[in-house]
Structures are given as structure tokens and as C-alpha cells.
Amino acid sequence: MENTSKVTKKIFKKVEKAKSRQRIIGIIMFAIGMLIYFVLSRNTSPDLETLFVMTPGGSDVTTPDITFNSLLITNILAILCVLAGIFQYIKGFGKFTNIVLVLVGIMLTISFLTWGASGGSINVGGMLRIMIVRSVPIVLGALSGILCERAGVVNIAIEGMMITGALVGAILGSLFGLWIGALSAIIAGGLIAVIHAILSIKYKVDQIISGTIINIFTIGITSYLVTKILQEREWQYLNESGIFLPFSIPVLSKIPFIGPILFDHKIFVYAMYILVIVLTVALFRTKWGLRLRAVGEHPKAADTLGINVFKIRYVAVILSGMLAGFAGSYFSLGSAGYFNQSMTAGRGFIGLAAMIFGNWTPVGALGSGLLFGFAETLADNLQLLNFPIPSEILLMVPYILTMVVLAGVVGRSRGPAAAGIPYEKESL
Amino acid sequence: MEPILELRGITKRFPGVLANDHIDLKLYKGEILALLGENGAGKTTLMNILYGLYSQDEGEIFVKGNSINIQSPTDAIHAGIGMVHQHFMLIPVFDVTENVMLGNEYTKPGGFLDKLKAASHVRAISDQYNLNIDPNAIIEDLPIGLQQRVEIIKILFHDAEILIMDEPSAVLTPQEVEELFKIMHSLIDQGKSIIFITHKLGEVMECTDRIMVIRGGKVVGESTPEEANPETLATMMVGRPVELKVEKELSKPGDTVLQVENLTVVNKNKKIEIDDISFDVRAGEILGIAGVQGNGQTELVRCLTGLIKAELGTINILGVNSTNFDPRKITELGVAHIPEDRQKDGLVLPIPVEDNLVLNTYYKEPFAKGIVMQPDVITNNANELIDDFDIRTPNSTVSVSGLSGGNQQKVIVAREFSRPIKLLIASQPTRGLDVGSIEYIHRRIIEKRDEGCAILLVSTELDEVMQLADRIAVMYRGKILAIVDAEIATKEELGLLMAGISTQISGEKRKPRKVREIVT
Numbered sequence: 001m002e003n004t005s006k007v008t009k010k011i012f013k014k015v016e017k018a019k020s021r022q023r024i025i026g027i028i029m030f031a032i033g034m035l036i037y038f039v040l041s042r043n044t045s046p047d048l049e050t051l052f053v054m055t056p057g058g059s060d061v062t063t064p065d066i067t068f069n070s071l072l073i074t075n076i077l078a079i080l081c082v083l084a085g086i087f088q089y090i091k092g093f094g095k096f097t098n099i100v101l102v103l104v105g106i107m108l109t110i111s112f113l114t115w116g117a118s119g120g121s122i123n124v125g126g127m128l129r130i131m132i133v134r135s136v137p138i139v140l141g142a143l144s145g146i147l148c149e150r151a152g153v154v155n156i157a158i159e160g161m162m163i164t165g166a167l168v169g170a171i172l173g174s175l176f177g178l179w180i181g182a183l184s185a186i187i188a189g190g191l192i193a194v195i196h197a198i199l200s201i202k203y204k205v206d207q208i209i210s211g212t213i214i215n216i217f218t219i220g221i222t223s224y225l226v227t228k229i230l231q232e233r234e235w236q237y238l239n240e241s242g243i244f245l246p247f248s249i250p251v252l253s254k255i256p257f258i259g260p261i262l263f264d265h266k267i268f269v270y271a272m273y274i275l276v277i278v279l280t281v282a283l284f285r286t287k288w289g290l291r292l293r294a295v296g297e298h299p300k301a302a303d304t305l306g307i308n309v310f311k312i313r314y315v316a317v318i319l320s321g322m323l324a325g326f327a328g329s330y331f332s333l334g335s336a337g338y339f340n341q342s343m344t345a346g347r348g349f350i351g352l353a354a355m356i357f358g359n360w361t362p363v364g365a366l367g368s369g370l371l372f373g374f375a376e377t378l379a380d381n382l383q384l385l386n387f388p389i390p391s392e393i394l395l396m397v398p399y400i401l402t403m404v405v406l407a408g409v410v411g412r413s414r415g416p417a418a419a420g421i422p423y424e425k426e427s428l
Numbered sequence: 429m430e431p432i433l434e435l436r437g438i439t440k441r442f443p444g445v446l447a448n449d450h451i452d453l454k455l456y457k458g459e460i461l462a463l464l465g466e467n468g469a470g471k472t473t474l475m476n477i478l479y480g481l482y483s484q485d486e487g488e489i490f491v492k493g494n495s496i497n498i499q500s501p502t503d504a505i506h507a508g509i510g511m512v513h514q515h516f517m518l519i520p521v522f523d524v525t526e527n528v529m530l531g532n533e534y535t536k537p538g539g540f541l542d543k544l545k546a547a548s549h550v551r552a553i554s555d556q557y558n559l560n561i562d563p564n565a566i567i568e569d570l571p572i573g574l575q576q577r578v579e580i581i582k583i584l585f586h587d588a589e590i591l592i593m594d595e596p597s598a599v600l601t602p603q604e605v606e607e608l609f610k611i612m613h614s615l616i617d618q619g620k621s622i623i624f625i626t627h628k629l630g631e632v633m634e635c636t637d638r639i640m641v642i643r644g645g646k647v648v649g650e651s652t653p654e655e656a657n658p659e660t661l662a663t664m665m666v667g668r669p670v671e672l673k674v675e676k677e678l679s680k681p682g683d684t685v686l687q688v689e690n691l692t693v694v695n696k697n698k699k700i701e702i703d704d705i706s707f708d709v710r711a712g713e714i715l716g717i718a719g720v721q722g723n724g725q726t727e728l729v730r731c732l733t734g735l736i737k738a739e740l741g742t743i744n745i746l747g748v749n750s751t752n753f754d755p756r757k758i759t760e761l762g763v764a765h766i767p768e769d770r771q772k773d774g775l776v777l778p779i780p781v782e783d784n785l786v787l788n789t790y791y792k793e794p795f796a797k798g799i800v801m802q803p804d805v806i807t808n809n810a811n812e813l814i815d816d817f818d819i820r821t822p823n824s825t826v827s828v829s830g831l832s833g834g835n836q837q838k839v840i841v842a843r844e845f846s847r848p849i850k851l852l853i854a855s856q857p858t859r860g861l862d863v864g865s866i867e868y869i870h871r872r873i874i875e876k877r878d879e880g881c882a883i884l885l886v887s888t889e890l891d892e893v894m895q896l897a898d899r900i901a902v903m904y905r906g907k908i909l910a911i912v913d914a915e916i917a918t919k920e921e922l923g924l925l926m927a928g929i930s931t932q933i934s935g936e937k938r939k940p941r942k943v944r945e946i947v948t
Contacts, residue, residue: 285540285541286535286538286539286540286541287533287535287539287540287541288539290526290529290530290533290541291530291531293519293522294519294522294530297519297520297521297522298517298518298519298520300517301516301517301518301519301527301530302530302531303481303501304479304481304501304511304513304517305501305505305517305530305531305532305582306500306501306502306505306531307530307531414521417520417521
């Protein structure tokens with residue numbers, strides 16, 4: 001039986017490996033702590049101070065700025081991360097693991113900013129405000145993806161729907177005003193989605209291929225229209241929509257620190273907040289959401305209960321397109337004031353990454369959209385502050401994280417089971 | 429008495445097939461009616477029509493004397509008809525309550541789900557029929573037997589009077605089948621009526637009130653368990669007398685051909701699929717592996733044939749340590765493999781029969797000279813095998829996807845048996861086949877054994893294992909709980925082992941370690 005016990009031991013080793021996620025995360029936290037100490041603290045001279053400006057520029061709700069000794073703070077944060085890592089390795093934070101991981105990430109960011117701005121100042125409030133703005137198209141794109149994939153249709157065409165929305169919003173916005181512009185962007189996105197729906201639901205075309213051709217088609221036709229028409233002098237009045245003006249929410253915008261960051265924006269930001277809440281409730285608390293998720297997981301089961309799989313999928317895809325169209329109108333009507341053929345810059349695809357990173361939930365999409373938005377903001381600020389790191393490297397971080405999540409090293413992301421598979425009724 | 433359900437002259441044509449030919453059926457309140465027939469006889473088509481998944485070309489459906497038009501499952505549900513599907517229609521990531529109420533949700537004003545109310549209804553049904561289901565359990569965490577009960581609850585939740593159960597016992601252990609029969613009886617005691625679809629004669633005799641036999645889309649006979657016996661029913665099902673018992677002599681085992689020691693297989697998610705098992709198979713004997721589906725049999729076969737890697741342990745074939753050899757090397761050792769899923773792993777469906785017949789020898793003489801294929805040799809080989817193995821196909825160049833399941837399986841058997849083999853690994857060799865084909869394949873396997881081939885037979889049909897095997901190993905949660913002599917094994921004992929309960933009777937006693945509990 002000696003052989004067996006050896007085998008058993010080895011098996012237990014395997015089993016332990018199966019539970020080793022906890023330890024890997026512990027090691028990651030520990031490594032972050034060490035990184036802060038050896039890379040950041042060691043390169044900070046002890047007498048420098050960092051000034052964190054907590055009020056976004058131009059806001060009248062002021063929050064006192066924070067000044068502190070750069071070295072002291074980075075050291076404290078390094079120690080906290082190392083301690084968290086050791087605790088995680090030995091005992092584990094259990095269900096709080098992800099929260100602690102996020103805190104460690106925030107501590108890394110703070111140390112990084114402290115170090116980068118040591119001897120100077122950085123407008124943290126302003127950065128957070130811009131993070132919110134930057135995340136809008138990403139989060140809306142992710143919500144669009146969630147709606148579609150939860151019903152079992154992969155929507156890789158979000159980028160194309162966005163660019164269509166941006167163009168249509170700009171043209172009709174120039175002609176009839178911003179609200180009509182936004183509305184027509186939503187409708188345009190929905191119409192593009194109808195193509196995707198018919199191809200992938202009725203004709204059962206591979207959804208990736210359908211999405212890809214829509215992307216190529218819409219990107220092609222929008223740049224054609226821009227270069228051949230909108231850039232001509234006599235047609236330029238079609239591309240001067242202007243932008244929605246920001247307005248602050250009464251009371252909420254007066255809350256110190258978070259008020260100006262969260263509640264002093266354009267309509268798109270508020271729409272993002274509302275849509276995250278509405279979609280969460282709709283997907284997980286209503287009859288419609290239950291049926292939609294059922295169709296995305298096991299359409300045949302839904303069909304045998306008398307649920308119209310095709311109808312639910314059509315509705316989901318079209319709503320997804322409308323959301324993407326709205327996200328597109330952000331670029332022309334919320335940001336630039338005109339249409340430009342490269343303005344979406346892959347945000348639709350980034351939205352899909354945020355959808356996966358957020359595990360196909362609206363709240364998760366908001367979280368990951370904010371993270372991606374922050375990375376963009378940070379990258380912009382790096383150039384301003386002359387940080388010795390190329391901003392392109394920083395911009396890669398969110399996508400590396402997405403790959404890590406997909407590979408299942410830290411947490412696991414699991415999408416709807418039937419996403420991407422056309423439903424055939426007669427194959428029962 | 430007026431029947432609660434009556435079908436009159438139901439006819440359904442698929443392209444080229446008359447699936448149902450003027451079928452009449454009556455179901456009375458409080459009875460279990462068995463619908464007996466081979467695969468492809470038209471039972472499932474008929475029930476799918478009744479449940480609104482297909483629509484009939486001709487014929488009428490009456491519920492409680494009223495003619496009704498069933499166009500969709502919704503109509504069927506409104507008419508009080510519910511169906512337990514052969515492949516469960518449950519959403520693995522949803523909990524019991526969500527699955528049960530889907531399509532018939534309890535809502536508060538505004539379309540918001542009322543899960544609490546639904547959960548208490550589920551609990552009430554579970555208590556009423558002794559189903560013992562927790563409304564908040566997630567489906568994928570439940571064993572198959574309990575998942576089936578969730579299916580039953582789902583139907584009862586929709587207030588069904590008529591329950592259609594499509595091969596409900598196929599996925600269960602013998603003990604779970606007993607439990608199922610108890611549940612079915614408590615259902616009819618409370619006034620429900622059941623149509624029970626099956627091709628298993630024993631079950632029909634055991635638990636039904638009336639039997640209807642369908643063959644080739646037609647009703648060919650009606651009977652009751654008191655009047656009928658398995659032989660007459662089998663004759664009705666197949667249309668000719670069949671041998672239910674496989675004739676075989678006692679085995680004369682020779683040298684050890686396959687020796688497996690401490691084999692352990694771990695899947696991608698680091699879950700142990702095969703947990704330290706050891707056994708051997710000798711020339712001229714059949715070792716049967718019994719067990720409920722999903723207890724590691726699939727992984728065992730895939731590991732032995734080189735399709736997945738072993739984590740630990742050794743596999744010895746004819747004295748060669750062939751652990752983690754690639755499949756071609758194993759094939760060249762003289763190992764034949766009849767895979768579990770013939771369409772996925774056994775055949776290349778779109779290519780011709782003749783090419784499928786040389787899938788594992790095409791690169792060798794005489795089918796290839798150097799890198800050049802020899803089409804004439806391949807065609808001649810195919811024609812010989814088609815005659816020898818009685819493969820019903822128009823010619824050797826049609827794609828294998830056009831053949832019936834039985835003939836597809838014969839293609840595999842012909843391919844594997846037509847070269848010199850020392851070891852046959854047969855996984856579910858008769859799954860989904862009609863009684864005639866089963867008889868044929870069983871006879872061929874016994875012939876191979878008598879020629880001195882070592883055979884590992886994996887089947888979830890306990891009857892098949894008991895009939896063919898000389899020794900029977902029972903797998904449960906990746907372990908072999910016991911290896912017993914087929915002559916002395918009883919169905920009860922094997923059934924208990926399949927449920928993970930070791931008995932004193934069997935020679936080797938091991939306590940089943942709960943692998944999954946350690947892993948998760």
C-alpha cells in the first residue's frame with residue numbers, strides 16, 4: 001500500500017494546487033508591496049513633499065488639498081500591501097479577497113502618483129473627474145455588449161454601431177439640435193443592430209463574422225461620407241453640432257470632494273449611472289431579465305417553456321445597438337462637437353473587454369470601465385508630469401489585466417453558455 | 429370513462445420519412461401508459477407534437493374530450509400537458525426556483541420577480557410529493573437524479589395534469605430509477621396521468637398500467653404488464669423474434685493484455701476525474717465497466733486511447749508501457765477503439781464511408797504507397813467490409829452522415845475489427861441503437877473475445893454489462909469500487925455500487941473517498 005499513499009500524497013498536492021488561487025493573489029499583493037518599496041520609495045528623497053489637489057479645476061465646491069511627506073506615505077503603503085499579501089497567503093481574506101485586491105491596486109496607484117509628483121503637485125480630483133468622463137463610452141459599450149451576450153448573441157459590431165451613432169448624431173444634431181441628434185444616433189445604432197440581428201438570428205450567420213462585416217461596412221461608409229461630403233466647404237454646416245453643456249445635480253454636486261467629481265457632468269455621465277442601475281434591475285429582478293438570461297444560457301430550455309427565443313434575441317440585439325448608438329453620440333455630441341472618422345478609436349472593443357472584465361454584469365462593467373478610464377487619464381497625465389514611463393505602457397495595463405482575468409488566474413470570468421450559438425428550432 | 433387525452437390519426441412527415449403514421453392513443457386519468465418502441469420508432473416525434481414542439485401534418489388532439497390546437501409549448505402548458513425531456517431542459521447556472529418559474533413567473537406589479545412566493549410554492553410541491561428539493565440550490569450543483577425531480581416540479585408548477593416522461597430512466601442508477609417509480613406512483617395517486625416513453629422492457633413490466641408499442645411510426649400493438657412478457661414485447665418492437673439473451677460460453681482468459689496501475693487523471697480545472705485505479709484485462713475475456721454516466725468512464729477510455737494525458741500511474745499494453753502514448757502509437761500496438769460518441773469521435777461525418785473505413789490505416793500499405801493514396805484499394809476494401817458487416821448504404825462513396833445510427837456504428841466496428849487487434853476498448857457500443865443492431869454488435873464482440881482478443885467494455889446500461897462481461901468493475905466518482913465476477917454479481921449489488929455504496933458481498937472492499945468534496 002506504500003505506493004498508494006505516495007499517490008494519495010501527490011493527489012493532495014494537486015488538490016492544493018487547485019486551491020492555490022488564494023496564494024497566488026497573496027503573492028501578487030506581496031509583490032506589489034515590494035514594488036512600491038524598491039522601485040518607488042527607494043527613489044524618493046526623504047525631504048520631498050507631495051501635494052494632492054482634491055478639487056477639480058473650475059469647480060466652486062472646494063475640498064482642502066492634502067500635503068504629505070512622499071517617502072513616508074509610499075513606505076506606509078508598501079508595508080500595508082506586504083502585510084495584506086502575507087495575510088492573504090497564510091489565511092486568506094475569503095470573500096473579501098477581491099475588495100482587498102482592489103484596495104491594493106488603489107494603494108499602488110496612490111504610491112505611484114505620490115512618487116511621480118514628489119516635490120510638486122497633482123490634481124487628483126481633476127483626474128478622477130476625467131476618469132468618469134473617459135469611462136462613459138467604455139461603460140456604455142460594455143452595457144451594450146452585456147445586453148446582447150446575455151441573450152446569447154455575440155455583438156462584436158459595437159464599434160461599428162458607435163461610429164454610426166456618432167456620425168448620425170453629428171449630422172442630425174447640426175440640423176435639428178442636440179436632442180434630436182442624440183435620439184437619431186440611438187435609432188441609427190438600433191437600425192445597424194437590425195442587420196446584425198437578421199443575419200445572426202434569422203440566417204444563423206456566424207455572429208463574429210456578421211459583427212466583423214458590420215464593422216468594416218460602417219467604418220468604410222462613415223469615412224467615405226466624411227471625406228467626400230462633410231469635408232466639402234458647402235456641406236460643413238452638417239458637421240457642426242456642438243456639444244451638450246454640463247449641468248450639476250442640485251445638492252449632490254455640493255458634497256465635498258465627490259460632488260464635483262461625480263455630479264457635475266454632461267447628460268451622458270448621468271445616463272451611464274442610470275443605465276447601470278436600470279440594467280442591473282432589469283436583468284436580475286424582472287421577468288424579462290430572467291427570460292433573457294435563460295435564452296442566453298439554454299435557449300432550448302426556454303423554448304420548451306413557451307418563451308419566444310427569437311423575439312427575445314431580436315429585442316436584445318436591437319436594444320444593444322441603440323445603446324451603442326447612444327454611446328457613439330457621446331463622441332460627437334458630448335465631446336468633440338463634430339464628427340471625425342477616427343473618433344471612436346476602438347472604444348467599442350474596449351467596451352467588450354470591460355464587459356468580460358466585469359463578468360457580464362452592469363456593475364462589473366461600470367467598475368472595469370472606470371478602471372480603463374483611469375488608465376487613460378493617468379496616461380495623459382504622465383506626459384504632462386514628465387514621468388519616466390512611456391504612456392503607451394500604462395495604457396496596456398487594463399488589457400493585460402483582462403487577459404489575466406480571462407485566463408482564470410485571478411478570479412474567473414464566465415460568460416453566458418449559449419453566446420455565439422445560433423438557435424435552431426427544428427433541431428430538437 | 430372518457431380519456432383525459434386522446435390522439436386521433438396523428439401523422440407527421442419529415443423529408444423522406446414518415447415519422448408518425450396515423451397514430452391513435454388514449455390516456456386515462458390516473459394511469460401510467462408506456463410508449464414502447466425502438467429509437468427512431470417515432471415515440472419522441474409523437475410526444476414533441478403533443479408538446480407543441482412540432483406540428484402534426486394530420487390528426488387531432490383531444491384533452492378531456494375537447495379538440496385542441498397545439499402550436500407551441502405554451503399551448504401545451506395551457507392544456508395541462510408537461511414534459512420531462514430526455515436531456516433536461518434546465519439552466520445550469522440558475523437556481524431551482526428560477527428554473528421552475530421560468531415561463532410562468534410570479535411577479536409583483538411592474539414585472540418584478542417575486543422569488544419568495546415562487547420558492548415557497550416550489551417547497552410546497554416538493555413536500556407534497558416527497559421530492560426533497562431545496563428551492564435555492566443551483567442546478568449545476570445537484571446530482572442528475574435530483575435535477576430530474578426539478579424537471580418534475582417544473583411541470584407540476586405549471587399545473588400540468590398530463591406528464592410526458594421521455595426516457596426518464598436513461599440517466600439514472602437502478603436505485604434512482606426505483607425512486608423515480610415511487611415518485612411516478614405518488615403522482616398518479618394524486619390524480620395525474622403519465623405517458624412514459626422507454627425502450628427498456630424491464631421498466632415497462634415493472635411500473636406501468638398499459639403498454640403501447642410503436643414501430644416504424646405505427647402503433648403495432650397494445651398490452652398490459654399482466655398479459656405481456658418481455659419476449660413478446662421485444663418481438664412487437666422489432667418486428668421479428670429477437671434473442672434478448674446473449675449466448676456465450678465461459679471465457680478462457682489467457683495472458684494479460686492491458687494492465688492499468690494507479691492511474692490518475694486530472695482535468696483542466698484540476699479536478700480529479702480518475703482517482704488511482706488499477707485493473708487488468710486478459711486475452712479472451714471481457715472486463716465490463718459499469719457505472720452511472722459521468723463517473724470517470726469517459727476519461728478512462730480517453731486516457732487509455734491516448735486522447736488525454738494521465739497524471740500518475742502506468743498503462744501497460746502487451747507488456748509495453750504505453751502511458752501517454754499518442755493515439756496512433758496505441759492504435760499500432762493493436763488496440764481498437766469504439767468511442768462513446770460515434771459522430772464526434774468515431775467518424776468524420778461529411779466524408780465518404782470508404783474513407784471512414786480506413787481512418788486509422790490510410791497511411792499504410794496497401795492503402796497508401798509513400799504519400800500517394802490508393803483509391804481503388806480503399807474502395808475495394810470498403811466494398812468487402814460493407815458485405816461482411818452488413819452495412820446498409822447505397823454505395824461506398826456516400827458520406828457517412830447519411831447513414832442511420834446503427835449503420836454508422838457498423839462502419840466503426842468494421843473499421844476496428846478488420847485489422848489484427850489484441851485489445852478492444854468499446855465505450856457505449858450500442859448506445860442509441862435498435863434491438864437488431866444491438867444483437868449484431870453484441871455477437872461480434874463475443875466473437876472477438878472467443879478469438880482471443882482482450883476486451884474492455886464500458887457501458888452505462890447495466891444489463892448490457894451483465895450480459896457481455898466476464899468480470900465487472902464498477903466506477904463511482906473516478907474510482908473502481910469493486911471488481912466482481914459476472915457469474916455471481918447481482919443487479920442489486922451492482923446498483924448499490926453504482927450509487928457509491930460498497931457492500932460486504934464483493935471481494936474487494938474500499939471506502940469511497942469523496943473526491944469532489946476534497947477538491948471543492
